[in-house]
Amino acid sequence: MLQLQTIRENRDFVIERLKVKNFNAASLVDEIIALDNKRRSTQKELDDILAQSNIIAKEIGILFKQGKLDDANTAKEESGKLKASAKALEPVLNETIETLNNRLVELPNLPHSSVPHGKSAEDNEIIHEEGVFPALSPEALPHWELASKYQIIDFELGNKVTGAGFPFYRGQGARLQRALINFFLDQAIESGYLEYQPPLLVNSASGYGTGQLPDKEGQMYFAPEDNLYLIPTAEVPITNIYRDVILKEAELPVQNVAYSNCFRREAGSYGKDVRGLNRLHQFDKVEIVQIQHPDRSYQSLEEMKNHVASLLRKLELPFRILRLCGGDMSFTSALTYDFEVYSAAQKMWLEVSSVSNFEDFQANRMKLRFKDKEGKTRLAHTLNGSALALPRIVAALLENNQTDQGIKIPEALLPYTRFNYIG
RNA sequence: GGAGAGUUGGCAGAGUGGUCGAUUGCGGCGGUCUUGAAAACCGUUGAUCCGAAAGGAUCCGGGGGUUCGAAUCCCUCAUUCUCCGCCA
Numbered sequence: 001m002l003q004l005q006t007i008r009e010n011r012d013f014v015i016e017r018l019k020v021k022n023f024n025a026a027s028l029v030d031e032i033i034a035l036d037n038k039r040r041s042t043q044k045e046l047d048d049i050l051a052q053s054n055i056i057a058k059e060i061g062i063l064f065k066q067g068k069l070d071d072a073n074t075a076k077e078e079s080g081k082l083k084a085s086a087k088a089l090e091p092v093l094n095e096t097i098e099t100l101n102n103r104l105v106e107l108p109n110l111p112h113s114s115v116p117h118g119k120s121a122e123d124n125e126i127i128h129e130e131g132v133f134p135a136l137s138p139e140a141l142p143h144w145e146l147a148s149k150y151q152i153i154d155f156e157l158g159n160k161v162t163g164a165g166f167p168f169y170r171g172q173g174a175r176l177q178r179a180l181i182n183f184f185l186d187q188a189i190e191s192g193y194l195e196y197q198p199p200l201l202v203n204s205a206s207g208y209g210t211g212q213l214p215d216k217e218g219q220m221y222f223a224p225e226d227n228l229y230l231i232p233t234a235e236v237p238i239t240n241i242y243r244d245v246i247l248k249e250a251e252l253p254v255q256n257v258a259y260s261n262c263f264r265r266e267a268g269s270y271g272k273d274v275r276g277l278n279r280l281h282q283f284d285k286v287e288i289v290q291i292q293h294p295d296r297s298y299q300s301l302e303e304m305k306n307h308v309a310s311l312l313r314k315l316e317l318p319f320r321i322l323r324l325c326g327g328d329m330s331f332t333s334a335l336t337y338d339f340e341v342y343s344a345a346q347k348m349w350l351e352v353s354s355v356s357n358f359e360d361f362q363a364n365r366m367k368l369r370f371k372d373k374e375g376k377t378r379l380a381h382t383l384n385g386s387a388l389a390l391p392r393i394v395a396a397l398l399e400n401n402q403t404d405q406g407i408k409i410p411e412a413l414l415p416y417t418r419f420n421y422i423g
Numbered sequence: 424g425g426a427g428a429g430u431u432g433g434c435a436g437a438g439u440g441g442u443c444g445a446u447u448g449c450g451g452c453g454g455u456c457u458u459g460a461a462a463a464c465c466g467u468u469g470a471u472c473c474g475a476a477a478g479g480a481u482c483c484g485g486g487g488g489u490u491c492g493a494a495u496c497c498c499u500c501a502u503u504c505u506c507c508g509c510c511a
Contacts, residue, residue, distance in 0.1 A: 044473055047480040054480090057492040061441040064491095072491080079491040246470085367471095375452090377470080 001104045001365050003379070004036055017110040020117055020326035028107060035100040042093045046086060053082040105214070109361040111326050112298075112335035118325025124338070125325065128309075131318030133344055134400045140345045143398040144276030146407065147173065150423050153394075155276070165266070165274075165281035172422045176397075176409075177284060179416035180390055181259050184286035184311065188387060191307050193257035193288055198237035200261060201228040206240040209366040211332045221263050230263035234287040235384045239362065242291060246377060247370040253300055254291035257387070259284070277391035278350065284390040290383040291368065294360065297381035298335075301357045304385045305337050308353050311388055314412040317396050318342040320349065334359045337385075341392065345399035350392040355385030398422075 007014055011029055018025040056079045063072040116125045147153035152173025158166040169177050189195055207213035207229055212220060221230040231237060238258050247254070262285050277283075288307065292300045305321065312319040324336040339353035360379035363369070370380045401408040406423020414420065 040473060043480080047473065050481085051479055053491080058442060060491050064441080076491045083491080375468095 001361065002107055002110065003360065003364055004032075004104070007032055007107075008036065014107075014110065018108060020111045020115055021108055021329060022119065022327050023108055025107060028103060032100065032103050032107070035096060035103060039093070039096045039100055042089065042096055046089045046093055049082055049086045049089065053079050053086065056082070105365075108331045109334050109358065111329060111333075112357070114323065115329065115335060116323065116325045119327040120325075121328050123325040124322040124328055126320055127323050127337075128321040129318075130309075130313070130320075131316070131342075133318055133342055136344050136400075136402070140399070140402060142276065142345045143343070143395040146398045146402060147276065150407065152176070152422060153277070163281070165279070167277070167280065172417075172419065173394075175417060175419075176394065176413075176422070177390060179413050180388075180393065181284060181286060183413055183416050184387055185257060185259055187311055187314075188257035188286065188288055188307070191255075191303075193255045196234075196238055196241075196256055196258040198231070198234055198258050198260055200231055200237075200263075201226075202231055202236050202240065203228060206236055206243070209240045209243045210236045210362060211365065212236060215331070218267050219265050221265060231260060232264045233262050233285060233386075234258040234260035235289060238287065238289045239291075239368075239382055239384065240366065242368045242380075243366040245368055247291070247368075247380065249293065249370055249372050252291065252293045252370060252380065253296070254289075256289045257286060258289075259286045262389075277395040278346075280391055286387050288385050288387045291363075292381050292383065293370070294378070294381050297357050297359065297383060300381075300383055301335065301337075301355065304355050304383060304387075308339055308355060308385060308387050312339065312341060312352075314410070315393065315397065316410045316412075317393070317400065319352075330356070332356075332358050332361050334361065339388075341396040343392070343396040343399050345402070346395070350396060352392045352396075353386040353388050355383070357381065357383045 002014070007029060011033065015025045015029055056075050060072050060075045060079070063069075063075065116123065118124065141149065144153075144155065147155070150172070152170055154168040154170055157168045158164075161168075185195060201223065204213060204227065207217075207220070212229070212232060216232075220232055222228075223230070237260075238256050241256075242254070261282055263282050264280075266279060266281060288304060290297075290300045290304065309319070309321065319339055319341045322338045322340065324333075324338055329336050333356040336354055336356040338351055339355070340349040341352050342348075343350050359381050362382045363379040368380050368382065369377050372378055397410070398407055401410070403421075406421035409417050409420055409422070
């Protein structure tokens, strides 16, 4: 969430910026400012009462010691009155704070000044494109058919055992998955990231910390018996490591990487472009997360962007980078780059990574801070990106590299697969 | 799953109803001394909110309660340790 101070001091600027996200913030912002004023005056009032009653409580202690029981009892009465008025004020204050917080989390992050205006995915700005489209014969197969031809991914079996969107990977398919995971992890480690293996279930405090809760609750699988959510991305546990943490400036940047299964209900997205590996309920992803000094977070964003680009280059996949427009960006992001690979048999661009700078939006919600050189406590910036999500990478690899001898494995993966062809 | 014991500041560890936001030690920071460093000595050292400041309020695992007053008493949840049971 945005900082109150920002909203208070830059009302018009906040409203202006959020127009880029097609969000009309004026009335919400004014309501927040009004609630904040009420909160402050109520708190002042309560603080004064408490201060008064603290003084009396101390006096009573002294009076008792001196044996002045009558005076003590008089003071008790007075204290009782103060207490009653404090009791009356407390719910007012709590309610105000609660309403204020509820309003505050409705306000999206401000988009960076470079974010293009726009309504939907069509308005995203293509900032980079590289690689060559493979020349496939007209008989080239989409990946779901290649998957069954070589018996490497079994969607039907997944339907039987679990349900749609939970495929089995088999033989060389399973080994390719494992190879990609290790390749991605090793590449990240080489770039200075520290590997974690996170829990796959998280509590609700973590869900709030990274912003999945409250608004995207329906997108997560939930285990009610234990009140835990299956993670939709490793971003959730990895970023929440730092919830309520104050880092030293010297510890920045924090660079973490984690492989995890990701679970998404994908409620409401049935029907379109969901064949094969294009959209799954359970998939594998390697995620990179950075926590950085506010002055250097955009530098980190560029580094992360370059890291992802280098992975796709090594996998020899044609790809492009988009700068998301205001309308297509997530609620929490200030600037997002999407990576898409070209899957040549489907003739479709598939999103395989999304790299974002959240600035202090997540950090404010989680109270993730650092102590700067002057000893001042400040909010840190958080960033994350997929590096990479597996299923669509696999889809593109299968489709683009199909040959008469089978599916050709790119050079960079050979040490990991230890086979040159699938088939 | 059952029984018992814990949870205090960066860490260790006092504090069982009254001036305790909290003794002390370590660590950190600043200084004296030194060519420099170490040692020694002196000082300093949590977070949040309100306030221009002075100052005030809140926080001793989370939440609730008792009391004029709670780190200290009660309830509840979480968590750690020990023992028993079960188990990859």
